[in-house]
Amino acid sequence: MSSYTAKQITELLQREGADIHLRTIRYYTQIGMVPPLETAGNKRVYTDNHLAYFRAILTLSKTGETLASIQQKLQALSIDEIKKIGKQMTLYQSENLITRETTRINDDAFITLSSNVPEQMKQKIVDSISNIMKEDEER
Amino acid sequence: MILAKLAKTKMECWEGTNHVWIHIDSAHLAEVAELHLCLYLPEGLRTLRNLNGYPEDKNGTISITAPNEDIDLIIEIYTEGSVPHGKVSLSLDLSFNLQGQIHEDKLQLPLIIVPEEMSEQIRVDPEVAAHVMTMKNLNKPEFEEGPIVIIPPTTQLSENKLSPLEKKYRIDGCVRAI
Numbered sequence: 001m002s003s004y005t006a007k008q009i010t011e012l013l014q015r016e017g018a019d020i021h022l023r024t025i026r027y028y029t030q031i032g033m034v035p036p037l038e039t040a041g042n043k044r045v046y047t048d049n050h051l052a053y054f055r056a057i058l059t060l061s062k063t064g065e066t067l068a069s070i071q072q073k074l075q076a077l078s079i080d081e082i083k084k085i086g087k088q089m090t091l092y093q094s095e096n097l098i099t100r101e102t103t104r105i106n107d108d109a110f111i112t113l114s115s116n117v118p119e120q121m122k123q124k125i126v127d128s129i130s131n132i133m134k135e136d137e138e139r
Numbered sequence: 140m141i142l143a144k145l146a147k148t149k150m151e152c153w154e155g156t157n158h159v160w161i162h163i164d165s166a167h168l169a170e171v172a173e174l175h176l177c178l179y180l181p182e183g184l185r186t187l188r189n190l191n192g193y194p195e196d197k198n199g200t201i202s203i204t205a206p207n208e209d210i211d212l213i214i215e216i217y218t219e220g221s222v223p224h225g226k227v228s229l230s231l232d233l234s235f236n237l238q239g240q241i242h243e244d245k246l247q248l249p250l251i252i253v254p255e256e257m258s259e260q261i262r263v264d265p266e267v268a269a270h271v272m273t274m275k276n277l278n279k280p281e282f283e284e285g286p287i288v289i290i291p292p293t294t295q296l297s298e299n300k301l302s303p304l305e306k307k308y309r310i311d312g313c314v315r316a317i
Binding site: 027044 | 146147151154155156217218258259261262263268269271272273274275302303304305306307
């Protein structure tokens, strides 16, 4: 597992498009939003798990939840579930909310496409996925 | 009448965040028509607009009109450039209009600026942190630029009441079986 400094974590998240400062990473660590740092040699470091926590926190905070509510939710989840939430981080960045469009096929399938995708192609993709879901249902 | 506390009594000289929690009990506010608060920071420290969303002018004076319940005001402060290490003090000025008369109060909050390497050893006051964590952050860029536009998903026509996967994998009667 990789280890990171607070600065490296900040830079990684910023490269992924997150609007976050080093001071926020430090503060979230101090108030216990992420698990305690791990020891590597004589240094205290962040790991990939911490990175997953930060991604999940940033994702959930976009939905308007308070830090207390996010903390409570994350405490009840496994690290794999936290990683899954974090993977959706870019979907909730405001720029992406404006430039992407989500189509709901049914309760199990949602397709998010860039608004630049031509309408005809969009319909083709939606139809294909709908057919796959239908075939699966009939089997 | 007024209680003010910092989340951290020590703060990083560079890229540090801290919060001031100001509590005013409603019992002391019964006849107060208007309350004004202003936080004065030492050089190098900056502040965001109050997290509660109370009206605040460009000088940082927060106004609360006809307060009728407990006030738990949270102000976020931070360091951006490098601030000299050592003891500093934040000053909180409070004035209120009570039965037509203006009353004033002043509080000092001591703070120690420490090297950023000490970040991990800095302790946070759990009471202040609990208040901060229940706040909705009104200072996120989205709120400064305008409301978030959440585009609702468009919906395809569905012939089923249950989703295909739910239909396929649902086990009816399992509750009864248990």
